[in-house]
Amino acid sequence: MELEQVAALQDQPERTWSCAWSPSGTSIATCGADGTVRVYAQEGKDWRLATSIPDAHTRTVRSVAWSPCGTYLTTASFDGCVCVWRRDGDGFESIATLEGHENEVKCAAWDSAGNLLATCSRDKSVWIWEMTDDLDFECVAVLHGHSQDVKSVVWHPSKELLASTSYDNTIRLWVEDEDEWYCSSELQGHTSTVWQCAFDASGERLVSCSEDGCVIVWAAESSSDGGDPRWRSVSTLTGAHRRSIFSVDWAPLTGLVATGCGDDAIRVISVQANMLERQDASLEQSQATCSVRIVQEQAHRSDVNTVRWNPKHRDILASVGDDGVLRIWRLPASLVDIDGLTRI
DSSP states (O other): OOOOOEEEEEEEOEEEEEEEEOTTSSSSEEEEETOOOOEEEEEETEEEEEEEEEESSSHHHHHHEEOTTEEEEEEETTOEEEEEEEETEEEEEEEEEEEOOSSSSEEEEOOOOOOEEEEEEETTTEEEEEEOTSOOEEEEEEEEOOOSSSEEHHHHSSSSEEEEETTEEEEEEEEEEETTEEEEEEHHHHHOOEEEOOOOOSEEEEEEEEESSEEEEEEEEEEETTSSSSEEEEEEESSSSSOEEEEEEOTTTTEEEEETTTSSOOOEEEEEEEEETTTTEEEEEEEEEEEEEETTTTSSSSSSSEEEEOOOOTEEEEETTOEEEEEEOOOOOGGTTSSSBBBO
């Protein structure tokens, strides 16, 4: 079983680092080594370059993210800045430049309400910014806890819960209590850099990928004392990837997981929870089973840096890589049924 390539667009003369679908799923933004941000849109059956932000930063743009409303686009760069752009007709205008990180900014992510923006950096810190009604951004927290470069940040799909991944081999979960942000959990299980993580649609599970070639699924368990949930590993997929795994994404519509790897391949993985009945007759997840459903060899001519599921079309996946190409893929119909549920 293979993915069907819908489009292949030469995005960058060099490496493309990141891509992000708009909330409507009708356009996709990319960024990379040349410092330009590009937005592509579908026209009929074809995909075309709709607009671009040339020289968005003075150095490599490492990540790009849309606000939940689709009005704002955020870019994080090796120049140490985060820029916020607002749609203006067919293009974008800059409305804010966020400065404060001491080194390269690796990632920026909006929370589900579109009020908070998280950024992370090589300086080992995570910053949380709040957007005001007059479109100013105020730093409300600087989070220290990681001992090395912070690679990525991602928000819970409905709560103010933030996950960060790091070169220190850990994932940290951050929550707010009376205007103070703190680390509620530190997840240890990988033996090398954790590149990315992603929540499932419920926010009760998290999947992470690492330099160690492993994918780990984590699940939240309620605390008996009413405190913060406890997260534990419920499945580890080993031996399925031949090199470092740089990207992971959990599809909100199908429950499928996609990975982008240094062996130039994309993998599509199903995650099936194994439920046990407790003494009170409720169910809890004891473990989970990960099954590789598709291995798309040579998906790119070099490392696959980012994979992202379309938020509205259950069978569409995008990827970018070191070859500077944006590729859009379609899942085979045999893998997804007419109701959008994954066939296990």
